[in-house]
Structure formats: structure tokens, C-alpha cells
Amino acid sequence: MIIGFDADDTLWHNEDGFQATTRIFEDLLDAWADPDEVGDRLFAIEKRNMNRYGYGVKAFTLSMIEAAIDISDGNIDTAQLQTILELGHHLLDRPAELIDDVVEVLEAVGREHTLMIITKGDLYHQLARIDSSGLKDHFWRTEVVAHKDPTTYRELLGLHGVLPREFVMIGNSLPSDVLPVIEIGGRGIHIPYHVTWEMEHADPSVADSHDAPMLDSLADLPAFLADWA
Ligand SMILES: [Mg+2]
Known part of the structure; x- marks a missing residue:
């Protein structure tokens, strides 16, 4: 995957x-x-x-x-x-301050799968943070996009020759990381952060309409993926 x-x-x-x-x-x-x-x-x-x-x-x-x-x-x-x-x-x-267990998780998941970063925000700042994170070598591709909508995901996957059905997106935001990927035929896993920006709150009716799994923490990801069909 x-x-x-x-x-x-x-x-x-x-x-x-x-x-x-x-x-x-x-x-x-x-x-x-x-x-x-x-x-x-x-x-x-x-x-x-x-x-x-x-x-x-x-x-x-x-x-x-x-x-x-x-x-x-x-x-x-x-x-x-x-x-x-x-x-x-x-x-x-502010240097990128990593979430607990990130390096171990990327090492474990990266042994089985090909990894990408897909982040939105200010191009220059995000590139600087990717560099300062020390995580870059874990990733096949790192992409900074303007929007995380179905069109952007579809184009990005097309550009890299990735089929939506073999793609899984992991993130803390339902409207940015999970729902648009499901919409184009991929899968998403929601790992909430302890606080959520108001713009990233999903409409409750939309948020309830999907069956994407939610994990309590990133550390749970390797075991979850190993069992996930
Ligand atoms: Mg996020």
C-alpha cells in the first residue's frame, strides 16, 4: 500500500x-x-x-x-x-516538535509500505519543517498542497501513478485527511489530535456518514495496519 x-x-x-x-x-x-x-x-x-x-x-x-x-x-x-x-x-x-513514537511508527510501517507526506499550508514554512523534522528519509514523496480536497488528491495520486484503491491517508482532520480520500475511492484513518482548529471541524452529519477507523494514537498504527484488510 x-x-x-x-x-x-x-x-x-x-x-x-x-x-x-x-x-x-x-x-x-x-x-x-x-x-x-x-x-x-x-x-x-x-x-x-x-x-x-x-x-x-x-x-x-x-x-x-x-x-x-x-x-x-x-x-x-x-x-x-x-x-x-x-x-x-x-x-x-519553532522547530518541528515530533508527536510521540513518530520515528518508531514510520520505521515499522515503512518496512511494509511506501510512505508519503501530504501537507497543506505555507510552502516555504512546510518545507522548512519537513527538513527540520529529520523525517524526510522515511518518505518516498513529500508534497505541500494548497487544498486537501478530492480534486487535489486525485491529481496528486495520478501524478505519482498511485491508484486510489491502494492508497491510505492518515491524519488528524476528517475534512482534510479522511473524507476527501474516501470520496475518490481511497481509504482514511483518523487519528485525532488533542485540540482541533475550528476550520478543521467536520460537519457532524458528514462526520457520521463514513466508516473510517479512528485510532487513539499514532503508536497504534503499525498493529492496526497489520490486521486491516
Ligand atoms: Mg493536520
């Missing part, structure tokens, strides 16, 4: 950094709005900017700056904007 791995929150920690940064951002703006309102307005701006900026830290940083100007009615000062930029830089510079 060809096994695709999502990267953020599947191979390394990601969303916890965004959430911690959001808490700091909420504190920074507490003179103008309470934390819940700051968080909600930031998320609304991120969502609105999605088609403009795509995913990732750079998009998030620009949205934080826009939200700060908006929430403070233009009263935020340059020192505070500088702090926001530094929050973004800190997230960008």
Missing part, C-alpha cells in the same frame, strides 16, 4: 502553538475587548482571509495584525504590532 501522512498535528505538534499564541494575543488586546470576543473576531478575519492567504503561520500573523487594528479601532501602537509580528516569527521559527 501507499500510505499518505498528514504532517501538522499528525507527525508534529502544530495547533497547540496556534492556540497558545491566540491566548497571548487575547491578553495583548484586553484593553479593548474580552478574550472571547478577541478570539471570535480573530477567527472571523482568518476565515475571511482564507481565500486570499491560504493556510499557515504567515496568513495567521497577517490576520492577527488586521484583527488588532480592527478591535482597537486603530489605536493599537507600533510596539504592540511589533509584539504580534514577533509572535508570528516565534511560530515560524
Whole structure:
């Protein structure tokens, strides 16, 4: 089988950094709005900017700056904007911090199967994280895509000569990693991360309509695959 791995929150920690940064951002703006309102307005701006900026830290940083100007009615000062930029830089510079047991799991699964990374987000940042993760040699291909939708998966598999029925995608997001792959005739395994970005929550009616397996942790993957028809 060809096994695709999502990267953020599947191979390394990601969303916890965004959430911690959001808490700091909420504190920074507490003179103008309470934390819940700051968080909600930031998320609304991120969502609105999605088609403009795509995913990732750079998009998030620009949205934080826009939200700060908006929430403070233009009263935020340059020192505070500088702090926001530094929050973004800190997230960008953070080395890939691996999820428990990743190396052992990739070694075990890689003995039986061919492995790919399929991740979305900012191209430059994702390539840097793939490099800094030290995991690259485990993978046949590493791909950074703009969207994780059925069309992208179909094209990507076609490009590499992989048939959907011999492809399994592993990831923490139902709407990005599991459901679109099932839609094109492949299979998916859902391994949730302890926190999920609001944009990655599946519509409950859709989430219940599939029968993809869910594992508690990545460490369970080798044994699960060995038994899975
Ligand atoms: Mg992910």
C-alpha cells in the first residue's frame, strides 16, 4: 500500500502553538475587548482571509495584525504590532516538535509500505519543517498542497501513478485527511489530535456518514495496519 501522512498535528505538534499564541494575543488586546470576543473576531478575519492567504503561520500573523487594528479601532501602537509580528516569527521559527513514537511508527510501517507526506499550508514554512523534522528519509514523496480536497488528491495520486484503491491517508482532520480520500475511492484513518482548529471541524452529519477507523494514537498504527484488510 501507499500510505499518505498528514504532517501538522499528525507527525508534529502544530495547533497547540496556534492556540497558545491566540491566548497571548487575547491578553495583548484586553484593553479593548474580552478574550472571547478577541478570539471570535480573530477567527472571523482568518476565515475571511482564507481565500486570499491560504493556510499557515504567515496568513495567521497577517490576520492577527488586521484583527488588532480592527478591535482597537486603530489605536493599537507600533510596539504592540511589533509584539504580534514577533509572535508570528516565534511560530515560524519553532522547530518541528515530533508527536510521540513518530520515528518508531514510520520505521515499522515503512518496512511494509511506501510512505508519503501530504501537507497543506505555507510552502516555504512546510518545507522548512519537513527538513527540520529529520523525517524526510522515511518518505518516498513529500508534497505541500494548497487544498486537501478530492480534486487535489486525485491529481496528486495520478501524478505519482498511485491508484486510489491502494492508497491510505492518515491524519488528524476528517475534512482534510479522511473524507476527501474516501470520496475518490481511497481509504482514511483518523487519528485525532488533542485540540482541533475550528476550520478543521467536520460537519457532524458528514462526520457520521463514513466508516473510517479512528485510532487513539499514532503508536497504534503499525498493529492496526497489520490486521486491516
Ligand atoms: Mg493536520
